[in-house]
Amino acid sequence: SADKVATTTSEPNETEHAVISTFDLFSVGIGPSSSHTVGPMRAGVIFVSDLADMNLLDRVHTIKINLYGSLALTGAGHMTPQALLGGLEGDDCETVDPPSVPVRFEEIKQAKKIHLGKNLLKTLGANVDGKPITEGKVIDFDYDVDLKWMFGQVLPHHSNGIRMSVFDKEGEMLATNDYYSVGGGFVVNGALATPSSSSQSPNTEPDTNAPERLHNDSEPSAHPIDWGENVFYKQIRRSEAEGGRRAGSSPTVEGLLPQVEAASPASSHTNDLSPTASSSSPTAEKLTTRPTTGPPFPFRNAASLLRQCKTRNLTIAQVVYENELTWNRPEVVHEKLIKIWTTMDECIRAGVENEEKTLPGPLAVRRRAPSLYARLLRGVYRGAALPGGGGGGKAQLDGPGIDTTPPRSGGTPLDLVNPMTNPRTRIIGNFNHPIMPCPPRRTNFPAIDYLTCYAIATNEQNAAGGRIVTAPTNGAAGVLPSVLKYCFEFIFDDDPVRDLTNFLLTASAIGMLFKRGATLSAAEGGCMAEVGVATAMAAAGYVAVLGGSPEKVLQASVIGIEHNLGLTCDPLNGQVQIPCIERNALGAVKAVTAAQLALAGDGKHSVSLDDAITAMRETARDMHTSYKETSLGGLATAVKVPVAIPDC
Template sequence: MRAGRIFVKDLIGHQILDRVASIKVDLYGSLALTGIGHGTPNATLMGLEGELPETVPTETIISRVEAMRETGTISLNGTRRIRFSPDKDLTLHYLEQLPQHPNGMRFTVFDANGDMLATNEYFSIGGGFVVNDKTQVAHGENVFYRDSKHDPHSPAVAAQGAGPAAQAGGADANVARGAQVDERTQQDLVTAALPFSTGDDLLRLCEREDLSIAEVVFLNELQWRSRDDVVNSAYRIWNVMDDSIRRGCLSTDRKLPGRLGVHRRAPGLYQNLMRGIYSAPDQDLLSAGTKPALAGAAAATGPLGASLTEVQRGELANVFKKRQRARRPLLPHLDYLSVYAIAVNEENAAGGRVVTAPTNGAAGVIPAVLKYYLEFLSEDPSRDILEFLFTSAAIGMLYKRGASISAAEMGCQGEVGVACSMSAAAFAAVMGGTPRQVENAAEIGMEHNLGLTCDPVDGLVQIPCIERNALGAVKAVTAAQLALQGDGKHRVSLDQVIETMRQTGHDMMSKYKETSQGGLAVNVPVC
């Protein structure tokens, strides 16, 4: 969506939108292989019509695309209606990949005579960030583009200094980096107050300046926007996260879209929690005086596979009494973490608005852990939201610089693995951990997600993605608890884990990296 909007705004900037009569959209590699299941074509078309992820009415997307099919037109920027057929003019190149990145796309516009007016390629590098090279305009004019004059909104990812966007795009410093809006354009023009590029750098800064990780990020943000802007942006991000949890828990839809027929689980899980059925243990089925003599049961054995005798059945019934209902674990925090994460990712699977944290496929982990902390542990939510988000952002920056947060490059270790690491660090921070304990939590959170593959069944962000977010949230809290039990000293550093993740992603076969060509995607029948 960001890429489509950038391209159209670029056409406006060069005063050629009014000459456009038709457009071709090409999606390559991972964007094609999992595009339909991920909603990529529809999102791209919304961007061409001038929409932004922050503000698009998500409930209208499907009907608007259907209207394009019926009328054979699209309205560029909402103002220039041209001929367009989603089925003919948007092409998914399943077997081709642009050389720069596996998430590549190309837009090309033509005039009424069929002559090309302009073209550009864009690369989705994860987390809502888009990188684009020079826009090629007819008659040889090469234009560098920044979206500074057009979008009042920023990506829902906090960032430090001139870091992630500039780092991702290659050697040419003049090439425009990403769908970077006005705030990020300013960011690229300033120097961070406390720059860091590795975990070790970050720890040294914290110790030298006697600052927390969140405070380092906050001071860097103040280099390019006001205190109120920084704080309000963070709260806006949390509000979107919280709303995605609420919508997922209260949804009345029974099934998620797609051929898998996956039922929504969050509403039912949430209702069970609200009824309080987890609050009291079941009565002990083996109360005093009713426990059987096990010696007789042990003696009553028969050959493997043979039919059970009445004596054997009687012994089994005596020992393994039938339960009235399934016992429920007395770990309610796990239930809340799970339902919050599942709620967000069911909203994502249904095309609702979520926060890329760090990506859509991993959007449930950070909201679930933060929501759990705010509901059950926080004494100052206003402060804790900021500390949690800024701490997690710092860890996300390290992964974005040192490896990638794109499943097309890293597999799911780059999505749920990174989200788990970010959440573990943030949870440790709001629990009062030192910077070294926070770094340790982040390291544990990723170390046990190394090698995690991305294998969505039927290209849908449902199986195994939804449950994987729930497990990622639980593992994040566990990682933080382990780190908080120590003094911050540990054998494996976060930097070493990030480098290991990068190498693992590089060595991973492409069929296990968001292509739906391996793993569960080929072993689970679709119909």
């Protein structure tokens, strides 16, 4: 029954560290959802690439797809079918042109054919054995028959379940596998199950008991590593992920630590996180001497992270940076961080400049970011306020999509405006009453206004299926970019690259802790797993760039998540629009408030971050399914949505 959806939030494994790559936690994709759009697209690519690697793709005649749990209940509003079919054609969520996804989806539906693996060559480059990937296989695909919404049914391990099976001309099953989109774009899958191994590549070791193992309710589901390892990375092929990222565990965390003497504060040099930082000093050599079995400074919870910082005399960002060097060279880390920020910034810009009046879907939600941005530009010459401004014609001065209504100050003098063409707002109330009515007025909180505008711009783009950075999910993708953009415009000074690096790496450490200790999936933990976690991450990054100690960073994260515990995920019509867009704006403001409170304190807090994460995990376990991205309760059922024009 639906009441059993998303009840598998489990205790973390005590021998497993929390370290994953920052660039798996922050990844570029498309909207509107990391678990319902990015995850299914990645699952489709994994499935079809496995078929190609096992030399089965050319034998495929038909494919059957089942969507379970939350994917079935809200997948239509989250563009799950569009993304999944795109993935089966080989589209990569990082490089695909977002507007092409719904267009190609309609073409598949009308033609009743799908081209499996059409873009695999571009996405993967070669087969697992080094041979060129074929151009794929065109097969019949009737969307209304071959894709089924399994309402009320749930696969054992997670609410966001996908089952894909392929058959030959005789109707015999060639292969099947189950995939779980566990939040943040991460996809967990078992080994591809096939009836025999006669056609398999020698490099592949399929588990022919995968269906029974995956669907056996009696098997403990204590941790995803028991049934699929790639919760720790986002590579399409397991073989392309470094061993430590595939396992994520070790006999003891301390056993992975290199024997490095604690650096004294006077000799610490690692505040410079740029790729050009010197590595010739003895301290640098110690820091870059890392074991091959995993990251040099693993941590499993906030307490062990803080212990690493104190023992090694490192900031949280420096710990994450040293771990990241296990998988990427310094210049690659730098390039990827810049790419994350530029994608975030372009998303905000696209949101404030967008000329569409409403968002896609039957709700016809009005876009507000352009008008909010226009209000921020009151009294400013528009061309000078926009990048590349300072000259040009009217279009450049106004900026695309910007409201050109004359502001109260600047533009047309107020005494020259005809009062009959612009009447004042009528004041409601009796002037003879002891309590006089108040005229409409607007207060001015610049920081809140900017944070709100940036967050709403990002999430409006996300809701429209645009290019987005998963941070740590798409539904919460506006919180971190909003706070980071505010820092860029009003806080960062002489070294913005240093501050950007500190912000993102610190925030990612907090995200890792929540991913290991609780969940990033709204289907498991409601919106506290998305906006709640994003708020804690943004608060941590904000404190870090303002020079806060690791203790204050963790305290800010606690404040950020404490006041989001129990936050429901109940989107109207299953779309990431109401209340999701505004909720990101509130999350950004909360993050800055939490950071300011932490900076004003001494780093001591009655509730530790580990306690807060435990509370979140237990709250997620106790929450009713209706409030876990199923649209079966809360706002989703209280508000009656017109259904005369379905959004297919």
